[in-house]
Amino acid sequence: GAVVSQHPSRVICKSGTSVKIECRSLDFQATTMFWYRQFPKQSLMLMATSNEGSKATYEQGVEKDKFLINHASLTLSTLTVTSAHPEDSSFYICSAKNPGTAYGYTFGSGTRLTVV
Amino acid sequence: DAKTTQPPSMDCAEGRAANLPCNHSTISGNEYVYWYRQIHSQGPQYIIHGLKNNETNEMASLIITEDRKSSTLILPHATLRDTAVYYCIVSSGTASKLTFGTGTRLQVTL
Numbered sequence: 001g002a003v004v005s006q007h008p009s010r011v012i013c014k015s016g017t018s019v020k021i022e023c024r025s026l027d028f029q030a031t032t033m034f035w036y037r038q039f040p041k042q043s044l045m046l047m048a049t050s051n052e053g054s055k056a057t058y059e060q061g062v063e064k065d066k067f068l069i070n071h072a073s074l075t076l077s078t079l080t081v082t083s084a085h086p087e088d089s090s091f092y093i094c095s096a097k098n099p100g101t102a103y104g105y106t107f108g109s110g111t112r113l114t115v116v
Numbered sequence: 117d118a119k120t121t122q123p124p125s126m127d128c129a130e131g132r133a134a135n136l137p138c139n140h141s142t143i144s145g146n147e148y149v150y151w152y153r154q155i156h157s158q159g160p161q162y163i164i165h166g167l168k169n170n171e172t173n174e175m176a177s178l179i180i181t182e183d184r185k186s187s188t189l190i191l192p193h194a195t196l197r198d199t200a201v202y203y204c205i206v207s208s209g210t211a212s213k214l215t216f217g218t219g220t221r222l223q224v225t226l
Contacts, residue, residue, distance in 0.1 A: 044216040093159050107159035
């Protein structure tokens with residue numbers, strides 16, 4: 001079945017540094033990927049839609065200069081949290097649209113970011 | 117995309133059927149009903165989806181009312197490993213993003 005690999009699964013970084021999270025579609029090409037953020041005991045909140053070869057589309061209220069998204073190939077999208085602060089600590093999840101399946105969306109296993 | 121309403125929590129005894137309801141009264145004709153679940157600290161897992169006919173797969177059954185304004189996810193024999201948050205999502209399919217609501221936290225007990 002379709003697999004989306006997300007790396008790293010956990011990361012701890014110091015306040016003010018940047019962190020990159022990778023999302024790879026392992027056995028299919030994903031022209032579109034989605035990035036979500038989830039705070040404890042809350043639902044997933046869509047941050048942005050990442051399209052291969054073009055600029056990402058950000059949801060209202062999400063700072064595009066802080067959350068840099070790059071989708072340079074059909075199998076890889078990256079999310080970089082720049083100048084991270086403790087309030088950026090969250091669970092980040094990516095999803096890829098897989099046209100080869102009946103349901104179309106496959107999710108990564110998530111990245112737990114802790115900013116200290 | 118249409119909004120969905122789900123009860124915040126439900127309990128189910130192990131071995132019994134778990135019936136999770138979802139209201140989506142503003143669903144439009146080209147929108148599908150998707151069900152995903154999220155076990156603690158993992159990414160969401162696809163369960164099932166449907167347009168207007170009832171659907172069944174190895175994980176669950178999906179019953180959609182004739183007017184499509186509500187649906188029920190049925191886990192026929194719940195196990196402890198089915199304890200998770202279940203999300204009902206309405207979307208126009210692979211052309212659109214998935215927007216998550218608050219979901220139902222299902223607790224399966226012995």
